[in-house]
Amino acid sequence: MIAVVQRASQASVASEGSVCGSLTTPTGLCVLLGVERTDTVELAKRCAEKLAKLRIFDDPAGKMNLSVLDVGGSALVVSQFTLVADTSGGNRPSFIGAAQPEVAEPLVETVVEQLRSLGVPTETGRFRTAMQVSLVNDGPTTIILKL
Secondary structure, eight states: OEEEEEEEEEEEEEETTEEEEEOSSSSEEEEEEEOBTTOOHHHHHHHHHHHHHOOOEEOTTSOEEEOTTTTTOEEEEEEOGGGGOBOTTSSSOBOTTBOOHHHHHHHHHHHHHHHHHTTOOEEEOOTTSOEEEEEEEEEEEEEEEEO
16 A cells, blocks of 8 residues: 655545545645555555554644644545556556555545544545546645555
8 A cells, every 4th residue: 555645734636527525624634545456454444543643744843743633634535546556667657566446445445434433534536537636735745655
């Protein structure tokens, strides 16, 4: 599982001409999530736990010491299989390592549901559609998690 995590002051995702998910608070996480063939439900739960507790928000002293839970933020999780691309064999990406949609979708939903159960209000895009993600990356702060 690969997650590109961006600290954001605004984020939304549109599909088929309308916004289908956004941050519901003035600050939060925009998460682009790639699911690999070998990923499991346990790994998806661990990913959500890591996202909820990742300390990338500033404390009063200006140090990255607070999590999205600590700041009362929300999350926007967008499935993105292209994160699993392998370009080692040439210039055209191979997506052979990406989980099939019928495997990936429930794992993305597991991450989303686990985040919600941990207390992080979470919205999503629409699986298997073309989406447009808009965000204001705060910092900018971007972390790549490889689980």
